[in-house]
Amino acid sequence: MTRIAAVLCTFICLTGAANAQTDSTIFRKMETVVSSAKDQFAPDKRTKIVAITAANAINNTYTIESSVPEATAYIRSQIANIPAHIQINTLPDSTVGDRTHGVVHLSVANFRTKPGNASEMATQALLGTEVDLLQKVDGEYRARTPEGYISYVPASAVSAKTKSELEAWRKLPKLIYTTEFGKSLSKPNPESMRVSDLVYGNILALVGDEGKYYKVSYPDKRIAYIPKDEALTFDKWLTTRNLTAENVIASAKTMMGLPYLWGGTSVKGVDCSGFTKTAYYMNGYIIPRDASQQVLAGQPVDILDKNGHFEPTKALKNLKPADLLFFASGKANSPNARVTHVALYLGNGEFIHSAGTVRINSMLKDAANYDDFQTRTVVAAKRYIGVQDQQLQKIQENPYYKQK
Structure with a gap:
């Protein structure tokens, strides 16, 4: 009841x-x-x-x-x-006042379905990500991420800003961290105290440079230093993004062995759709957050027989590298069952996905790494590369990442 x-x-x-x-x-x-x-x-x-x-x-x-x-x-x-x-x-309501915007100031902020650390994790957002603040409840914000996801994040993870404060932040030149893991320092010296940890994709304001270090500012105005060989200016990084199958697969393989983390979208841990989302983000694109949302985007690829069941021969013929494969749990499920899992196709019957860890499996029965495939039902495949779809958006065209 x-x-x-x-x-x-x-x-x-x-x-x-x-x-x-x-x-x-x-x-x-x-x-x-x-x-x-x-x-x-x-x-x-x-x-x-x-x-x-x-x-x-x-x-x-x-x-x-x-x-x-x-x-x-x-x-x-x-x-x-x-x-x-x-x-x-x-929403947004009076609990947030005129601070209806926020910028994440932790390397990775955890967003949950309900307030409280014991609640189920919904998603994550990286340092420098803009979010909409809709409501404040018991020291947590109900916030909306660039993918449109609404969930709860501790107020201690986000710098709340008025519209004018957000505009001032946007005007600052930006730097993006491009090493998998690292840290920022209190001085341009490797022996100095750490300011925070950093992960791939973190965005900070670029203040200047001192020798081999960039001087940066956090959304909450902390000042720190980052080795120049671990970061790029955000504008330069965007110009180097080229959405090709080879690049998406290369990005995906950098996450090999990462642990599965429900709600994870960072190199600290990923769930299945967080993994595919991150692989595309690394190549300059924002895609929907969940597998059941990702399956609604892109161009359909024919991999099913006339009865709606997976057809391996057709799949091998029609799939291209970097296409997404969508699954329902359970071998006996109806092909129309709700999508619960997603993987990135590599070619030659192999795919990479986050299941326990980020790993590679095969859809071919005689392959040594086939075992995981037989426990799931393939229900769809989608192509993102070369497809015009408003759900597949270049980072620089997303309003949450626009720079002045």
């Missing part, structure tokens, strides 16, 4: 069926309106929020939460004649 249904049930028990029927009718109307708004404007709850967050049948009051202006307008138009006290909480 849901919390809202439980409240309604309690009211029915206490006040009798006649009165409860009226309030039950109102609740059902509210539920219908919000459900319709979700279907039209927020079908994926990971990226857009439309929900009833509180319902008090005794007082006939309801609270609705929305991060989608179009959904808010629709709901307002539909509830005008419903006899109830209805509050719509639009």
Whole structure:
């Protein structure tokens, strides 16, 4: 039983069926309106929020939460004649004030599905990543990442900024860390104290240089030094990105052996879709976050027979390196089952993916590394390279990475 249904049930028990029927009718109307708004404007709850967050049948009051202006307008138009006290909480809300923007200032920030370190991890964002701050709850921000993912991150991981403060940050020249792992230092001296750890893809403001070091500034205004041979100016890095199959595969192979980490999108650990997302990010592209979202992007590749089942001969003929393979868990699952896993095709029947660790397996039955393939059902394949799709975006075209 849901919390809202439980409240309604309690009211029915206490006040009798006649009165409860009226309030039950109102609740059902509210539920219908919000459900319709979700279907039209927020079908994926990971990226857009439309929900009833509180319902008090005794007082006939309801609270609705929305991060989608179009959904808010629709709901307002539909509830005008419903006899109830209805509050719509639009996001971002008053808990963040005028600081509706943030920039991650840890090497890797963990975002969770609910507030608290015990909650399930949803995704990660790297140092220098801009996020939208929608709400503050118990010392954590409800934030939206550049991929549109909405989840909770500790306030200690993000520098909250007003619009003008964000613009000032954007105007600063940027540096991107290009070594897998490292650290920034308090002085241009290898023996000096560490300011923080760093991972591939971290972005900092470039202040200047001193000898063999870049002087950098963090989003929270800490100053540090980074060896010049471990970083590039962000503009130069972007010009060196060339989205080819060879480059994507090379980037993927640099992550060989990394541990599987649910929600991970960094070289500290990756889940299956975090792995493919990172391989494309290393080559200058932002792609959707989850496997079930990634399968909706790109150009379909025909790898199934007329009954919708995986056909190895057809797959070997039609797949190209760097295509994405999508799986449902369980060998006996329907081909229409929900996508739960993604891998990057290498060629010759082999693919690389994050499953326990980042590793290479084969779809060929006589291959020594075939074993993992037989435990899953292939349901689709998509091609990203050479495809025009607004879900596949160059980093410099993404509004969260634009520089002034």
